[in-house]
Amino acid sequence: MNALMAQTHSKILSGKDFLTMKETTSKEISALLELAQNIKAKLHAGEEYKPLTGKTLGMIFEKSSTRTRVSFEVGMLQLGGNALFLSSNDLQIGRGEPISDTAKVLSEYIDGIMIRTFEHEKIMELAENASIPVINGLTDLAHPSQVMADFLTILELKGKLTGLKMSYIGDGNNVANSLMVGCAKMGMNFSLGCPEGYKPDEEIVAYAKGVAAENNCEVVVTTSAVEAIKDADIVYSDVWTSMGQELENSIRLEAFKSYQINGELVKHAKKDYIFMHCLPAHREEEVTAEVIDGPNSVVFHQAGNRLHAQKALLVDLLS
Known part of the structure; x- marks a missing residue:
């Protein structure tokens, strides 16, 4: 099986986060697509692949979604991890807590953040202040996923x-x-x-x-x-x-x-x-x-x- 499928994964993206296509090289895009093809093949073959056992993704939604929520949540479960749905209505971020504070607090609890929001500046501030990876699930400027x-x-x-x-x-x-x-x-x-x-x-x-x-x-x-x-x-x-x-x-x-x-x-x-x-x-x-x-x-x-x-x-x- 392709080396990309090893449980000890060799990192592809050079940065901590996935925010826009601009920060991603053609080589990285190609490698991610190859990894996606291999993960998809394993799923369809019924092979267990759970490299994210024990990991938790926090999913912040300021914009509603069908595909983004279900695909990230199911993806984490299939990879052995957990996903937390975090509506902005249920977080202090929706009541005025600074993005920087939210980023630092969540970094103490979970292993990654996916956010779907309006202003792109918000995800940039979140990524800057989080010590864990931040994935862009959609902003008004970009939709790289x-x-x-x-x-x-x-x-x-x-x-x-x-x-x-x-x-x-x-x-x-x-x-x-x-x-x-x-x-x-x-x-x-x-x-x-x-x-x-x-x-x-x-x-x-x-x-x-x-x-x-x-x-x-x-x-x-x-x-x-x-x-x-x-x-x-x-x-x-x-x-x-x-x-x-x-x-x-x-x-x-x-x-x-x-x-x-x-x-x-x-x-x-x-x-x-x-x-x-x-x-x-x-x-x-x-x-x-x-x-x-x-x-x-x-x-x-x-x-x-x-x-x-x-x-x-x-x-x-x-x-």
């Missing part, structure tokens, strides 16, 4: 990452930011189509373009959905209105109406494209039922890989 599951899915279905083209159509949000950087690091072409006023973070775009130039691939941001999706191997979408943006919903629906992924738009992608969505999806808004429930859609395979990709992160950071 989702990207690891996405890359695992693409690798399984396309056999490679390098040289493929991913087209992201929709809001230049946290998922778009992380995918863009991840694709650039892995030699994947990335094209984003979105309306003016909803483009991704300019500093992240500039960084991703620089990385892409070094890796012989391209990062393009355009207002044309057709231009973005042309010859795509992967077509990706997310909701137009994320949590915390509900008051903007009617404005956003109007701004994004020509960016819907539908039967006409996907004709510009490659015939064997795969459709991805981080879920939850709003059918007939960002994507039609024809596409998301069609033969090219892999959204549930992708959602399932959240478990395996995150188990690799947990093993690497907590064991």
Whole structure:
């Protein structure tokens, strides 16, 4: 069996935490994906693999979730550890205790923290003050754990990452930011189509373009959905209105109406494209039922890989 599967795991990530794709090298991403594939294979073969026996992950949720909570919680249990669901409503952090104090206190009790929150600054302060690993389960700026599951899915279905083209159509949000950087690091072409006023973070775009130039691939941001999706191997979408943006919903629906992924738009992608969505999806808004429930859609395979990709992160950071 691959050496990565040894109970005494050789650490992959050079840092203590997993906060954004920016701090992660292409070599580390590849090694984490290999570890995820091996952990997944062991699970499907019915082999016991419990390198996190006796370890506890604290999961702080300031944003609700289905996939993030269940995949991290089940992942810890399958790896022999424990997971604590910590709602901000139940913690002193929700009543004004400084993040730095919370980080230091939790470091006395548990072995790692996964947080799903709003401001990215909050996770940075948490990681800075915690002596234990901190994993980004989502912030308004980044969603790197989702990207690891996405890359695992693409690798399984396309056999490679390098040289493929991913087209992201929709809001230049946290998922778009992380995918863009991840694709650039892995030699994947990335094209984003979105309306003016909803483009991704300019500093992240500039960084991703620089990385892409070094890796012989391209990062393009355009207002044309057709231009973005042309010859795509992967077509990706997310909701137009994320949590915390509900008051903007009617404005956003109007701004994004020509960016819907539908039967006409996907004709510009490659015939064997795969459709991805981080879920939850709003059918007939960002994507039609024809596409998301069609033969090219892999959204549930992708959602399932959240478990395996995150188990690799947990093993690497907590064991």
